[in-house]
Amino acid sequence: MSESTAPAPLPAARKAGCPFDPPEDLARLRRDHPISPMAYPDGHIGWLVTSHALVRAVLADPRFSHRADLTHSPLSGARTGAPRPAPPGIFTSMDPPEHTRYRRLLTGQFTVRRMRRLTGRIHEITAEHLDAMERQGPPVDLMEAFALPIPSLVICELLGVPTTERAGFQSDMSKLMSLEVSTDEKIAAFGTLQAFMLDLVLAKRAEPADDLLSGLVTGTDLTDEELTNIGGVLMGAGFETTANMLSLGAYALLGHPEQLAALRADTGLTDKAVEELLRYLSIIPGTVRAALEDVELGGQLVRAGQSVMVSIPAANRDPEHFADPDTLDLHRPTAGHVAFGHGIHQCLGQQLARVEMQVGIPALFARFPTLRLAVPPDEVPLRTDMMIYGVHRLPVTWDKG
Numbered sequence: 001m002s003e004s005t006a007p008a009p010l011p012a013a014r015k016a017g018c019p020f021d022p023p024e025d026l027a028r029l030r031r032d033h034p035i036s037p038m039a040y041p042d043g044h045i046g047w048l049v050t051s052h053a054l055v056r057a058v059l060a061d062p063r064f065s066h067r068a069d070l071t072h073s074p075l076s077g078a079r080t081g082a083p084r085p086a087p088p089g090i091f092t093s094m095d096p097p098e099h100t101r102y103r104r105l106l107t108g109q110f111t112v113r114r115m116r117r118l119t120g121r122i123h124e125i126t127a128e129h130l131d132a133m134e135r136q137g138p139p140v141d142l143m144e145a146f147a148l149p150i151p152s153l154v155i156c157e158l159l160g161v162p163t164t165e166r167a168g169f170q171s172d173m174s175k176l177m178s179l180e181v182s183t184d185e186k187i188a189a190f191g192t193l194q195a196f197m198l199d200l201v202l203a204k205r206a207e208p209a210d211d212l213l214s215g216l217v218t219g220t221d222l223t224d225e226e227l228t229n230i231g232g233v234l235m236g237a238g239f240e241t242t243a244n245m246l247s248l249g250a251y252a253l254l255g256h257p258e259q260l261a262a263l264r265a266d267t268g269l270t271d272k273a274v275e276e277l278l279r280y281l282s283i284i285p286g287t288v289r290a291a292l293e294d295v296e297l298g299g300q301l302v303r304a305g306q307s308v309m310v311s312i313p314a315a316n317r318d319p320e321h322f323a324d325p326d327t328l329d330l331h332r333p334t335a336g337h338v339a340f341g342h343g344i345h346q347c348l349g350q351q352l353a354r355v356e357m358q359v360g361i362p363a364l365f366a367r368f369p370t371l372r373l374a375v376p377p378d379e380v381p382l383r384t385d386m387m388i389y390g391v392h393r394l395p396v397t398w399d400k401g
Helices: 024-032 052-060 098-107 112-136 142-147 149-159 163-177 183-206 212-219 224-254 257-265 267-281 312-316 350-367
Strands: 035-039 045-049 286-291 295-297 300-302 307-311 395-397
Touching: 024 312, 045 052, 052 286, 052 295, 052 307, 052 312, 098 224, 112 142, 112 149, 112 350, 142 149, 142 224, 142 350, 149 212, 149 224, 149 350, 183 212, 183 224, 212 224, 224 257, 224 267, 224 350, 257 267, 257 350, 267 350, 286 312, 307 312
Parallel strands: 045 307
Antiparallel strands: 035 045, 286 307, 295 300
């Protein structure tokens, strides 16, 4: 094995002054070694895939498993202990037929009527938070005042969580997503979240309402343990990613005033703008699969049992699929981007996330036409210490009318 392809950790260092670009080494690997040996934090030697074509190939291939007991985490601090089977209900870390069973039950709860009702509430919740920002006056932390509370309230309404409980689960979920929090703190946060969700499940059994969790309680034979874990998965997925897309998306548009001007000038551009921001920012570093058998991939032999990390940011910046991929262009065709994954594990709540962005981002800039950063760009604290990229805070200001 040559020095250039010797196993190395997942590239993580981002170029100074380029908060929207993936680590530079990903582009080099994609060009020279689109599948390359990778050293995982626990000592496992597996692979890293960086080209768009190979990423989609892995995610669509049933010979690559997503089972938690077979895969090794590529992120230091993301998982504690040895790989072990996913608990009942953690369908995101399972293969068919278990994954198929849970996914089918959940898909049945994402009804058109429920999504339409939530869309109306997203408009209301967004307007309420913009009103509060306007009353408070500048400057504000856009993450705290806008990006976090909107998806948090939406997922609360979807699952039937009392909004008074929102702050607690936000704090505990942030600890689970951190790459720097101790194992003991993560275990404690997980225990608190589990207890909270179990109490919610029991409350829905006693008094069902018109929400997704009540629908699962009354319409399926899922156990309390399964429902608790499913609720936890949906809760975590329902606000961390969208919150960071709202804040980082706003930051990116502020950093590209010509693109922001195009969005303001043409409301019909909103849907394409959201897809381009999803592609361009790619806040999730990737996902990992394990080979169930020997597989030839991109000219390399992946041995049975080896983990394969697929890089979402690298795939979404691949010049073989996207012209001039390092440029933010709200008019570009974005078909085939993998911001929500690909294959059977593609994000279940992607349409809800899209609606939150399609409503939130245009409304923010319409309400505050002079919105701008309140600090120099290099003082915006980036989430390089978290599994999901974004900003910890986004101080903004505007001219009061």
